[in-house]
Amino acid sequence: MTLKAILLGAAAGIITFAAPVAEADTSDKRIALSNNYAGNSWRQAMLESWQKNGDQAVTDGVVAAADAFTTSENQATEQAAQIQNMILQGYDAIVINAASPTAINGAVKAACDAGITVVSFDGIVQEPCAWRIAVDFQQMGREQVKYLAERYPDGGNLLEIRGLAGVFVDDEISAGIHDEVTNTNFEIVGSVHGDWAQDVAQKAVAGILPSLPEIVGVVTQGGDGYGAAQAIGATDRPMPTIVMGNRQDELQWWADEQAANGYETTSLSIAPGVSTLAFWVAQQILDGQDVPKDLTVPFLKVTQDDLVDALKTTPKGSVANVEYTQDQAKDVIAAAK
Amino acid sequence: MNDTRPNPIRAVLQKPWLWAYLAAGLTFAATSLIAGSGAGSLFYAALTFASFSAIVGIGQMLVITLGPGNIDLSIPATMTLAATLALKFMDTQTALILPGLLVAIGVGIGCGVVNFLLILLLRIPPIIATLSASFLYQSLAIWSNRGLRIKPPEPLADFATGGALGIPNVAVVGIALAICAWLLLERAIAGRWISAIGQNLRAARLSGVPVNAVRFGIYVNSAICAALTGFLLASFSGGANLNMGTEYMLMSIAVVVIGGSSIGGGNSNVPGIWGAALFMFLIVSMLNSYGLGAGIRLILTGLVIVGVVTLASRKGYDA
Structure with a gap:
């Protein structure tokens, strides 16, 4: 010293x-x-x-x-x-x-x-x-699948939105997701790269949706949930459970859907x-x-119970x-x- | 181009834009095999997202037509700045949509003027000038709103995401702009000037083409196209992102080259821009739909682009 x-x-x-x-x-x-x-x-x-x-x-x-x-x-x-x-x-x-x-x-x-x-x-x-x-990025992936497994014990089809190809974080979260999926009845039927950006995710999801069967859930990496919701909302598909990443626009959309039709999901990020x-x-x-x-x-988690509080404290357009x-x-x- | 009357089929086969449409058609067919009844919505999505690439592509194409060394690398930053300022100005109020659009276009004009002044007055090569100016624009965008996403006014968002008769509204805008660009290039004297400058700057100047005025117009036009795309994209995706323009740097150049325009300038090709923009969206959708990993996806995208460019420029531009 x-x-x-x-x-x-x-x-x-x-x-x-x-x-x-x-x-x-x-x-x-x-x-x-x-x-x-x-x-x-x-x-x-x-x-x-x-x-x-x-x-x-x-x-x-x-x-x-x-x-x-x-x-x-x-x-x-x-x-x-x-x-x-x-x-x-x-x-x-x-x-x-x-x-x-x-x-x-x-x-x-x-x-x-x-x-x-x-x-x-x-x-x-x-x-x-x-x-x-x-x-612990792998854990971040696992937590999402665990939540979805609670919601859909019978399983179903999942869409995975990944981050930026070739980045360590993307590989880790995805590995966690795929690892946990083997313990459930889920099947990942599609995987796109959203580059952690709403507009890129929206584009990628819109491109793969027509070739997908019905999906019950969307696993994400943060910053891409709202884009996915926009892309799916533009079609006549039922809205799957999209795991969010604490962005204010995601939380706001979730709260709006909650009010309109009782939509429930979870959200987590750093x-x-x-x-x-x-x-x-x-x-x-x-x-x-x-x-x-x-x-x-x-992790910072936003659940259905503290959604309202999280929205109050998160500045418009920012992240919880x-x-x-x-x-x-x-x-x-x-x-x- | 001045050979004696080729037969019509040969003439079509020699169109450099043919290959972009052919590639787009093949990828669409291949994706439809999986999509089945979803082919209609795939086509709709392709038209929507291709519009953004097409509009920036038109701006970039005219710049590239000016000849070697001319390129606009400030497109992503201009998009971000215009979208950020316009959405902040509108602040979700419906009454401010039109002024907001004018703000975006104003930002575009401003960025274009700055780009051109750097190029002309300070004699900085365009590639450096537009790249360094883009740091300025990006920093302004960060500083003005700290990366907060402000939502577009409701009617504007509805317009950007909506469509009529199976054609998305943004595609109508994109196609209208493409027609304007085609008329400008093929039917107006200004278009001849642009091509003349790209083919031989000295000869163009000596023959009385107002070289600097034309270049000024082209750079400002490219920035306006970028600003308009930023405005539409932000309205479409629910807010401006600081990194919303990133992928349009390469995209704007790719659609020009794949569309059959000469990268060396002097020869541009408007229909090809749309073919290439559709293709760029469809190829990613196709590879995603077949469930290929990111590595293979990128390699295949690269190979296909090389293939299309090779075919499109097969006969060379020795005119």
Whole structure:
């Protein structure tokens, strides 16, 4: 710790005094967010949560700074350069949503070597010196099928909407779905790529629908449920149970259908506020707490019972969100031990 | 093109747009084998989604016709910006639909003017100018609404998703624009100017073609087409997304090339745009319907595109 602090001080060109080993005061610590992409509503909400939570933490004197930086091109090389800059600027911790699990390992290693705490979340990095707050994507797929199996114990046909082809997240969620389907009476009769975007999903679903038999459920990956509903609504098919992904337009559509004909479904996703969880984990590490390297993000679920409340708190056009507190971060850490 | 009267069948066979329609027809037939009675709704869906590709494709085609190096890479960002600002302006109010459309078109004109100024005044190659300008537009879109999806006014959404006599409304718009573009290219002097510039810029300038005025019009037109597509697409899909334009970058170029226009400029082909747009939608539907994995789907799409382009440009453009 002492050596790291000196190295860090040297790197930043400022003199810092070595902090006590445990229960360190983090009020002079500076945390940076390195974010690879900002081009959708989820990421925008994520940045907003970070800012809100970070500003409050600075006002409360918990940390000295909580700055957010986003690369313009969603490219690993650019993010690596950004992290190098952060090292030079002398941040005490860097929280990363990474463009690639492997391609920025070099920059992450350099940051660790400079004594900087690196916490990756959502888009995690594989470099062992960094902490990882990962999403259990397979579980996300399984939960959807489990819900549908409860609704339709006799099974039936399912349509699967996948994400962006070739991305790790897409493979994982899909693997979870297919794995769980083998335990049920369901059959997946069609699979399209919706690229996690409502308009792309709408187009893909409209294209495959004419060749599908009747379907009872649609499993999704988030950001594609409303598009599926639009595409199916444009035909004279009965509306299947579409698992939603917490987007406000999805929740609104669900509430409208609920009012009109008692439509029921469920919705789950990762809250964009997971950036605040990463913030508090970084703060806890700087505080000298013993934090396991691998943590798991809890899902944010919206069920039929809390649909109305979720709609009230979700801004129009955004995504259902929750910001994590220091205590919740401590709970997540304790659960991983 | 100036050989002595070929027989009519040969003449049709030599049309570069033939192959796009042939490919679209074959993929439609293959998908219908599975779809059965759903073929009608497949055709309706194809017309709907092809409209968006066709409208951006028309704008892009005219730009590409201007000759080597001319391309508009700001189409996705222009779509996003126009849709975001227009939907934010309308704020779901029915009375503001027409002003909202004007906002979208205004954004298109603005983006087109900026593109052209970068190209002409700063002498930046179009590929760089439009790409860098698109960062500006995309950032404006992010900044203006933080990625929140605002719903379109009800009647506008009904129009965009509706149709009459088995033809979707958006397809009517797309076909009308295609006819305008065809008239412009084949029947108006401006169309001759566009082709002349694409075939030989120097010769065109020396023969008195108002080169810069034509280029200005074409770039602005491309941005307006993109803005209009953004407006329609957002109305169709229930709101503007920050990444709603992404797939239209390559799509706009693909429909031009598959449609039989020369990528080197100087020779454009309006009917082919629609054939190619239908084909691009149907091929994905076909491969999805046959349940092929994403990898195979992408490979086959690539191979088929190469095949169609090869056939369409078989005789070359040595005119």
